[in-house]
Amino acid sequence: MPYRSVFEIIGPVMIGPSSSHTAGAVRLGQLARGIFGEEPGEITVRFYGSFAQTYRGHATDVAVVAGLLNFQTDDARIPDSLEHARERGISVSLIPEADPPQHPNTLAMELANGANTLRVTGVSLGGGAVRLTELEGFPLNLTGENPAILILHLDTPGVVAAVTARLAQNEINISHMGLSRRGRGKVALMVIETDQAVPKEVAAELMGARHVIRVALLQG
Numbered sequence: 001m002p003y004r005s006v007f008e009i010i011g012p013v014m015i016g017p018s019s020s021h022t023a024g025a026v027r028l029g030q031l032a033r034g035i036f037g038e039e040p041g042e043i044t045v046r047f048y049g050s051f052a053q054t055y056r057g058h059a060t061d062v063a064v065v066a067g068l069l070n071f072q073t074d075d076a077r078i079p080d081s082l083e084h085a086r087e088r089g090i091s092v093s094l095i096p097e098a099d100p101p102q103h104p105n106t107l108a109m110e111l112a113n114g115a116n117t118l119r120v121t122g123v124s125l126g127g128g129a130v131r132l133t134e135l136e137g138f139p140l141n142l143t144g145e146n147p148a149i150l151i152l153h154l155d156t157p158g159v160v161a162a163v164t165a166r167l168a169q170n171e172i173n174i175s176h177m178g179l180s181r182r183g184r185g186k187v188a189l190m191v192i193e194t195d196q197a198v199p200k201e202v203a204a205e206l207m208g209a210r211h212v213i214r215v216a217l218l219q220g
Contacts, residue, residue, distance in 0.1 A: 023063070039070075107122060152214040
């Protein structure tokens with residue numbers, strides 16, 4: 001297997017004990033927090049496979065909560081993230097699940113703050129590398145290494161054209177684009193990876209477009 005960086009071999013700068021069970025979990029939490037767009041008031045994390053068996057011993061529980069609090073992988077507060085969450089008035093539920101996952105290091109995060117809710121699933125690949133695999137029931141394949149914009153919208157003619165036109169007007173180049181839907185005319189998810197970060201002002205413009213339900217940014 002080819003490696004692009006020495007950090008893929010030795011792992012990231014981090015609070016241990018494990019790059020896959022700890023640093024990877026922090027990163028998954030960070031990505032979910034970025035999509036959610038604000039600090040959650042309620043956190044539910046479901047652990048699957050290896051994570052379900054070792055999430056306490058390998059500090060996966062405190063790691064994912066730390067990421068959801070926007071801590072970095074080397075933040076000395078990671079071991080005490082559950083206490084930090086309590087101090088901020090955040091409710092945290094940690095649930096090991098028996099269902100077999102497609103990947104052994106899988107966790108699902110359910111976040112809520114009033115009417116704002118989110119469910120996102122991800123896997124830890126080792127060495128701190130991760131992949132988001134599902135958002136609100138839609139399949140994903142995002143590592144978070146590149147900037148991306150995620151748009152939930154109604155599957156209506158003209159929405160994709162309006163979004164790509166607005167990105168072009170702001171000189172934002174699309175490197176990869178995917179679309180999945182629940183059925184003709186129903187809710188769909190547009191995932192656009194870009195060569196540069198999408199400004200929040202552009203995301204706000206897209207949020208105002210017809211038939212757009214939600215816009216979230218991953219800044220890479």
